[in-house]
Amino acid sequence: MKPSKVAVRVYNVGFGDCFLLTFHYAAGNRRVLIDFGSSAPPRQSPSDYMLRVARDIAAGGRLHAVVATHRHRDHINGFGSRTGKIIASLAPELVIQPWTEDPAALADATEPAAIRVAQNYEDIQNRSAVERLMKMGRRSRAVYVHGGSPSGLEEILPGVEINVLGPPTLEQSAAIRRERPRDPAEFWQFRAFLETAAAGSGGAEVFPHAARYRPDAAPADLRWFLARTRGLGEEQRKEFVRVLDRVLNNTSVILLFRIGDFSMLFPGDAQIENWSWSLGQRCYRELLRGVNVYKVGHHGSFNATPRSLWKLFAHRSRKKNGPSRLVSLLSTRSGKYGDEDMHTEVPRQTLLETLARESNLFCTETLPKSRLYKDFEFVPDRGVPDG
Numbered sequence: 001m002k003p004s005k006v007a008v009r010v011y012n013v014g015f016g017d018c019f020l021l022t023f024h025y026a027a028g029n030r031r032v033l034i035d036f037g038s039s040a041p042p043r044q045s046p047s048d049y050m051l052r053v054a055r056d057i058a059a060g061g062r063l064h065a066v067v068a069t070h071r072h073r074d075h076i077n078g079f080g081s082r083t084g085k086i087i088a089s090l091a092p093e094l095v096i097q098p099w100t101e102d103p104a105a106l107a108d109a110t111e112p113a114a115i116r117v118a119q120n121y122e123d124i125q126n127r128s129a130v131e132r133l134m135k136m137g138r139r140s141r142a143v144y145v146h147g148g149s150p151s152g153l154e155e156i157l158p159g160v161e162i163n164v165l166g167p168p169t170l171e172q173s174a175a176i177r178r179e180r181p182r183d184p185a186e187f188w189q190f191r192a193f194l195e196t197a198a199a200g201s202g203g204a205e206v207f208p209h210a211a212r213y214r215p216d217a218a219p220a221d222l223r224w225f226l227a228r229t230r231g232l233g234e235e236q237r238k239e240f241v242r243v244l245d246r247v248l249n250n251t252s253v254i255l256l257f258r259i260g261d262f263s264m265l266f267p268g269d270a271q272i273e274n275w276s277w278s279l280g281q282r283c284y285r286e287l288l289r290g291v292n293v294y295k296v297g298h299h300g301s302f303n304a305t306p307r308s309l310w311k312l313f314a315h316r317s318r319k320k321n322g323p324s325r326l327v328s329l330l331s332t333r334s335g336k337y338g339d340e341d342m343h344t345e346v347p348r349q350t351l352l353e354t355l356a357r358e359s360n361l362f363c364t365e366t367l368p369k370s371r372l373y374k375d376f377e378f379v380p381d382r383g384v385p386d387g
C-alpha cells in the first residue's frame with residue numbers, strides 16, 4: 001500500500017511556516033502538519049488570522065501527525081492558546097520534535113528543557129505552545145528525533161520512506177553549538193560567489209573535515225548528552241541547554257519523504273551546521289539528489305540553503321515547465337528581518353533569483369490577500385506536475 005497522491009497545502013502565515021501534507025490512500029487519507037507558527041502574519045490581527053488557519057486545518061478532519069521542527073515562535077506559536085486547542089482536538093497520533101526538546105535531555109526533568117531555563121530564555125512567549133506540544137505527545141506518542149533516527153511516521157504512512165537528516169546530536173556534529181556568521185562558499189550573501197562556488201564544486205567532498213558516521217552507527221538516543229551532563233551540576237546542565245537555545249535553527253528537524261522515486265524535503269530553518277551531518281554522507285547526498293519538492297529553508301535566508309545542497313538537486317532546470325522540474329515552496333514575508341545593505345535581507349535576493357531561475361518557485365507573498373493558502377498536488381507515479 002502506498003499513497004496514490006500527495007497534497008501539500010502551503011498556508012500563507014506571513015513570516016513563519018505552516019505546511020499541511022495529505023497522503024491519499026485507498027483506505028483513507030493521512031494528514032501530517034509540519035509547523036504552525038508566525039511571527040508576522042500577513043494581515044489582520046494575528047490571533048484572528050491564525051484562528052482562521054487553525055479552523056481550516058480542522059475542517060479537513062483528523063490529523064495523524066504533527067511535526068514541530070524547532071522551538072522558534074514562527075514555527076510553533078500556533079500550537080499555543082486557542083489555535084493550539086483546535087489542533088489538539090484533532091488528536092494527532094504522533095508528535096515529532098528535535099532531540100533537544102526531549103524532557104529526558106535534562107536528568108530529572110519532567111518538563112521540556114525550554115521551560116526549565118525559561119527565566120533566561122527570550123522566547124518565553126512560546127511557553128503555552130511548548131506545553132501543548134508536550135501534552136499532545138504524552139497523550140499519543142512523542143518522538144524526539146536526530147539525524148538517522150526513525151521518525152515514527154513509518155507506521156502512519158505506509159509506502160512512504162522517511163529519513164531524518166537532522167538535527168545531528170552533539171556527538172554527530174558538535175558544530176551545531178555555533179552558527180557561523182559568514183560562509184562565502186555556502187551562503188547567498190554575495191553574487192560573485194555563485195560563480196566561484198560553482199567552479200569549485202566538481203565532485204569534491206562537501207565537508208572534508210566533518211566527522212563521518214554511518215547512519216546505522218549513529219547513536220540511538222541521547223546517551224552521549226546524558227553521559228556528558230551526568231557529572232555536571234544543575235547550573236551547568238542548564239547552561240548546556242541554553243547554549244543550544246541560542247542556535248535553535250541548528251536544532252531544526254529535517255525530514256525527507258520518499259515515495260518510490262518521488263521525494264519531498266522539509267528542512268525547517270536548518271542552517272549549515274545542522275546540514276553538515278547529512279551532507280557529509282554519501283548515502284544522504286544520493287537521496288538529496290532526487291528531491292522533487294523543496295521547502296525552502298528558513299524563509300529564504302541567505303544562510304539556510306547551503307549551496308552544496310542546492311547544487312545536489314538534479315531536478316533543477318532552467319527549462320520552464322519541464323515535466324519533472326524541481327518545485328520550491330517558500331513561506332516568507334519580506335521586509336521583516338535582515339538588512340539589504342548587509343545582504344542579509346529575508347528572503348535573500350540572490351537566492352530568490354536562483355530559485356526562480358532553476359525551479360518552479362512558489363512564494364506565499366504572491367498569494368492574493370483573500371487567499372489563506374495554495375494547494376499543490378503530486379502524483380508520485382507520474383512525475384511532478386505543479387499545483
Ligand SMILES: [Zn+2]
Binds near residue numbers: 072
Ligand atoms: Zn523560521
